[in-house]
Amino acid sequence: MIAAFRPVLLVLCAAFSASALAHNPMCECKAIDAEQIRCTGGFSDGSGAPGVTLDVIGYDETILVPGKLGADSTLTFKKPGAEFYVLFDAGPGHVVEIDQADIEAP
Numbered sequence: 001m002i003a004a005f006r007p008v009l010l011v012l013c014a015a016f017s018a019s020a021l022a023h024n025p026m027c028e029c030k031a032i033d034a035e036q037i038r039c040t041g042g043f044s045d046g047s048g049a050p051g052v053t054l055d056v057i058g059y060d061e062t063i064l065v066p067g068k069l070g071a072d073s074t075l076t077f078k079k080p081g082a083e084f085y086v087l088f089d090a091g092p093g094h095v096v097e098i099d100q101a102d103i104e105a106p
Contacts, residue, residue, distance in 0.1 A: 027088035027096040030104045037103060038076040041069050041088045048073035053089045058082045
């Protein structure tokens with residue numbers, strides 16, 4: 001009887017293992033001063049995100065500052081004159097948007 005449940009048990013174990021490995025994207029942006037903003041990206045499992053795309057996009061959907069996170073998982077950029085948001089894009093299901101209004105002042 002137990003042998004009949006082995007395939008089901010195997011599928012359930014695999015499903016729980018995959019969900020345990022899941023991690024959520026995280027991104028935080030802070031103003032360094034009136035001119036510069038630094039964003040730091042990573043994942044909820046504590047891993048960094050070097051090389052992940054982080055673009056600064058105007059409200060008209062134009063890319064104002066194209067970028068990628070550096071080896072330290074950060075990107076520093078000059079604050080645009082136009083209204084903007086930051087898009088951290090680590091792939092499908094791993095996207096974070098940060099509106100300029102949510103960026104901490106220095």
